[in-house]
Amino acid sequence: MATITLKDLVKAYGLTEVLHHVDGQINDGEFVVIVGPSGCGKSTLLRMVAGLETVTSGQIKIADRVVNEMEPADRDIAMVFQNYALYPHMSVRQNMAYGLRIRKISKSEIDRRVQEAADILEIGDYLDRKPRQLSGGQRQRVAMGRAIVRDPQVFLFDEPLSNLDAKLRVQMRLEIRKLQQRLGVTSIYVTHDQVEAMTLGDRLMVLNGGYVEQFGTPIELYDKPATLFVAGFIGSPAMNILPGRASGGHLELANGARIEGGAAKDGAVTLGIRPEHLSADDGGQIRITVGLFEHLGANTLLHGTLEGTDAEMVASLPGHVSAEPGSVMAFSISRDLVHLFDPETDRRIEE
Amino acid sequence: MVENRPLLNLVSHIILICGIAIVALPIWITFVAASHDAVRMTQAPIPMLPGGHFWANFKQTLFGSGLSGGDIAPVWRMLFNSLMMALMIALGKIAISLISAFAIVYFKFPFRMGFFWMIFITLMLPVEVRILPTFEVVANLGMLNSYWGLSIPLIASATATFMFRQVFLTIPDEMLESARIDGAGPMRFFWDIVIPLSRTNIAALFVILFIYGWNQYLWPLLITTDSDMTTIVMSIKQMLEAAEQSPQWNIIMMTALLAMIPPVFVVVAMQRLFVQGLTETDK
Numbered sequence: 206m207a208t209i210t211l212k213d214l215v216k217a218y219g220l221t222e223v224l225h226h227v228d229g230q231i232n233d234g235e236f237v238v239i240v241g242p243s244g245c246g247k248s249t250l251l252r253m254v255a256g257l258e259t260v261t262s263g264q265i266k267i268a269d270r271v272v273n274e275m276e277p278a279d280r281d282i283a284m285v286f287q288n289y290a291l292y293p294h295m296s297v298r299q300n301m302a303y304g305l306r307i308r309k310i311s312k313s314e315i316d317r318r319v320q321e322a323a324d325i326l327e328i329g330d331y332l333d334r335k336p337r338q339l340s341g342g343q344r345q346r347v348a349m350g351r352a353i354v355r356d357p358q359v360f361l362f363d364e365p366l367s368n369l370d371a372k373l374r375v376q377m378r379l380e381i382r383k384l385q386q387r388l389g390v391t392s393i394y395v396t397h398d399q400v401e402a403m404t405l406g407d408r409l410m411v412l413n414g415g416y417v418e419q420f421g422t423p424i425e426l427y428d429k430p431a432t433l434f435v436a437g438f439i440g441s442p443a444m445n446i447l448p449g450r451a452s453g454g455h456l457e458l459a460n461g462a463r464i465e466g467g468a469a470k471d472g473a474v475t476l477g478i479r480p481e482h483l484s485a486d487d488g489g490q491i492r493i494t495v496g497l498f499e500h501l502g503a504n505t506l507l508h509g510t511l512e513g514t515d516a517e518m519v520a521s522l523p524g525h526v527s528a529e530p531g532s533v534m535a536f537s538i539s540r541d542l543v544h545l546f547d548p549e550t551d552r553r554i555e556e
Numbered sequence: 557m558v559e560n561r562p563l564l565n566l567v568s569h570i571i572l573i574c575g576i577a578i579v580a581l582p583i584w585i586t587f588v589a590a591s592h593d594a595v596r597m598t599q600a601p602i603p604m605l606p607g608g609h610f611w612a613n614f615k616q617t618l619f620g621s622g623l624s625g626g627d628i629a630p631v632w633r634m635l636f637n638s639l640m641m642a643l644m645i646a647l648g649k650i651a652i653s654l655i656s657a658f659a660i661v662y663f664k665f666p667f668r669m670g671f672f673w674m675i676f677i678t679l680m681l682p683v684e685v686r687i688l689p690t691f692e693v694v695a696n697l698g699m700l701n702s703y704w705g706l707s708i709p710l711i712a713s714a715t716a717t718f719m720f721r722q723v724f725l726t727i728p729d730e731m732l733e734s735a736r737i738d739g740a741g742p743m744r745f746f747w748d749i750v751i752p753l754s755r756t757n758i759a760a761l762f763v764i765l766f767i768y769g770w771n772q773y774l775w776p777l778l779i780t781t782d783s784d785m786t787t788i789v790m791s792i793k794q795m796l797e798a799a800e801q802s803p804q805w806n807i808i809m810m811t812a813l814l815a816m817i818p819p820v821f822v823v824v825a826m827q828r829l830f831v832q833g834l835t836e837t838d839k
Contacts, residue, residue: 257733278739290730294752303748304738 207268207281207358207391208233209254214263216249216415223249224415226263231408234389236382238406240396240438245412248363251395255284255361268358278307283352284361288368289344291336291351298332301351315354322353325384342373349384360385362394366401378404399439403427411435429544433551436477436544442506442519445478448548456543460513462490466540469556477544480506480521489537493518495528507534583816589809590614597805609806617810631811634788637706638770639818641787644707645769646762653713653761654754657720658746662732672721679714683775691778701782710775716761723757724750760833763826767819788815 209231216224224246231237239247252258254265256277265272272280291300298319305315323329326346336344345365352360362381366374382405385392396402402409403423411418411426411434419431423439430436436444450457451468456476458464468474483491492512499506505527507520512533520536528534545554585604589597592607617631659665660672683690690709699705727750735745751758776787786794792815795808823830 255733255737257736276739277733277737282737284734284737286730286734288728288730290728290734292731292734292749294755303735303740307739307744 208266209359209391209393210264210266211250211254212264212266214250214253214265215261216246216253216258217261222261222415224253227417229410229417229420231391231393234391236385236392236394236405236407237410238394238396238402238408239410239412240399240402240406241412241418242438243397246415247395247397247412250412251361251363251393254359254393255282256280278304280359281357282359282361283355283357284363285348285352285365287364289336289348289365291344291347293336296333296335297328297339297347297350300336300347301354304351304355318354318356319350322350325353325387326350341369342377345369345377349381353384353388358391360390360392362392364396365394366396367398374401381405400441403439409439411438413438429553430477431553433475433477433546436546436553440479442480442521444544445476445480445518447476447478447511447516447518449474449476451545456540456545458491458511459516460492460511462492462511464490464538464540464543468545468554470554473548474554475546475548475551477546478518478538479542480519482538482542483520483536484538485522485526485534486537487535489535491536491538492533493520493536495530495532495534497530498527500525509534586809586812589805590813592806594804594806613806613810617807618814629783629786629791631788631791631814633784634786634791634811635814635818637703637785638787638789638815640703641706641772641776642766642769642818644703645710645772646765648707648711649713649716649765650758650761652711653716653720654751654758656717657724658750660717661721661724662742662745675714675717677714678712679718683710687774687778694779700779701785705779706772706776706785706787707769710769710772713765716765719757719761720754723754727753756829756833758833759826759829760831763822763830766822770819 211227211229211231214224214227215222227250239250241247249258253260254267256272256275260273267280267282277284292303295303301319301322302315305318310318319332320329323332326349328343328346328350331339331343336347339347345368348365365381366377369377378401381394394402394405396405403426406423408420408422409426410420413434419426419435426435426439430439430444433446437446448459450472451474452471454465454467456464456466456468456474458476478491493507493509494512495507496509499508503523505522505525507522507526509518509520510516511518520534545556546552547554585602588603588606590613591610592603593609593612596603596607619630619632656675660668660675694700694705694709697705699708731749731753732745735749740748771789772787773789773793777790780786780790788811792808792811795811796803
């Protein structure tokens with residue numbers, strides 16, 4: 206297995222730099238998810254590790270070998286593509302064996318490995334079918350099978366679940382996680398879906414506009430988002446971002462509502478409040494004008510605006526709740542659940 | 557469109573039957589003419605029903621010297637020449653176009669688009685336009701009266717190159733990337749992935765190009781002087797003028813009939829792939 210080290214990695218197309226000095230280390234056997242909105246450079250980063258994109262400057266190391274100039278086939282990696290990229294004219298068995306055949310591995314060894322991968326993924330029944338005769342989920346498994354038979358040092362996943370329907374996606378997500386834990390292969394997984402990222406990754410690298418916003422465990426990202434972007438990106442529904450002020454031992458929102466407990470420094474701040482941290486409290490200071498409710502069963506999402514302003518807010522309430530649109534509901538929040546950001550730099554204010 | 561109107565059905569049937577009659581009548585007359593003896597064919601009116609000399613004409617045309625009085629190769633020899641020419645043109649065009657389209661689509665080299673346009677521009681230079689210089693070159697290379705001379709000048713094809721380029725562009729990039737990760741080099745990728753994925757297009761093009769090659773008239777007429785190298789399409793015309801007597805319609809028509817068989821066979825045999833290759837866009 207292998208450690209992957211990214212050192213001061215830059216990717217530019219002509220004069221346009223799309224990845225800016227990315228650093229990071231992915232430990233042996235670790236599952237790292239690169240997450241970010243579309244166009245943030247996450248796929249580019251993955252493809253650079255795979256060797257499908259050239260490196261403009263910086264270094265990529267896999268298991269202490271600098272691989273910058275190496276052909277993809279020599280990097281000892283396997284990749285699962287978004288559209289699976291199965292060879293349509295080959296049977297499932299041939300698809301899985303193709304890479305091994307090129308490596309001139311003996312017929313019996315190929316058969317053994319294909320059978321083993323097929324058993325792990327439970328695709329033994331359709332080894333002789335063509336990809337077009339398979340459903341989306343089955344193709345997905347075959348694509349993973351093709352990666353497994355190679356027995357590589359690194360797995361790379363490029364949004365492998367985005368073509369599946371919602372239910373299958375949840376199921377395959379768990380399977381990928383189990384499989385990775387069982388095989389213990391260092392993996393990089395690219396997605397734009399933050400739920401997928403949170404559930405799969407040992408650590409998450411949040412990319413935005415080619416910059417690494419934060420690189421840490423899911424809980425770190427949730428509890429201590431380093432930037433406003435991470436705060437808004439991680440967590441569902443998204444965090445409420447409100448302008449406010451810190452002064453004299455309390456925080457004050459735009460409409461004058463106060464949260465007791467001040468900040469390290471007085472002045473303008475940006476407050477981040479997670480919808481699930483707001484608790485209904487008739488005497489609460491945070492009053493929301495009701496817009497509409499989303500009933501999810503286990504909980505209810507209230508969409509509204511902060512009373513007296515037009516700042517949109519979401520609150521997540523347990524159980525079933527309803528109220529007239531236009532009426533006002535009161536909430537409170539404890540000070541240590543409020544995240545503070547510097548409005549100038551959008552970075553977290555450490556406390 | 558499903559409609560249930562008896563009158564409309566009747567009208568469409570009449571139109572279709574008229575169409576078939578117009579297309580089929582000349583072929584019928586060819587067949588009828590090929591089954592009478594030479595004398596009957598000189599009398600008016602021409603017969604509309606088959607006569608009894610079909611097999612006799614068939615043997616005389618295919619294996620005999622064909623026409624009496626002329627120094628013309630037996631028809632089986634012409635058929636063989638035509639077949640060789642058509643196959644060499646079709647296969648050669650496909651091979652060259654596949655390779656050049658592969659180079660243009662999958663390799664980055666200086667003036668790539670320049671080369672593409674140079675190939676594309678040759679579309680404007682059919683054989684008829686460049687016939688004198690081409691003849692000069694072929695003659696200097698000593699390729700007159702040979703299969704090479706018949707096929708090589710016609711073998712480069714901008715149309716086929718362009719078509720394969722379009723086909724290759726529909727193959728998803730991931731296929732290439734996936735093959736690279738699997739360790740396939742360019743030629744391996746070409747043989748294992750690109751060719752199988754273009755199978756139906758190759759078949760469709762083969763049909764078109766085979767018929768194109770088979771129907772060549774002007775070029776073979778120019779470069780073959782030896783009667784052993786004549787192709788069947790040009791011979792039919794020569795037969796009309798061959799003998800000093802009146803044209804032997806029964807033999808000429810039999811030759812025409814024989815000349816039709818190989819293209820028809822190719823079309824029928826490859827029909828399914830042909831339609832797939834021209835309509836299928838999904839890879």
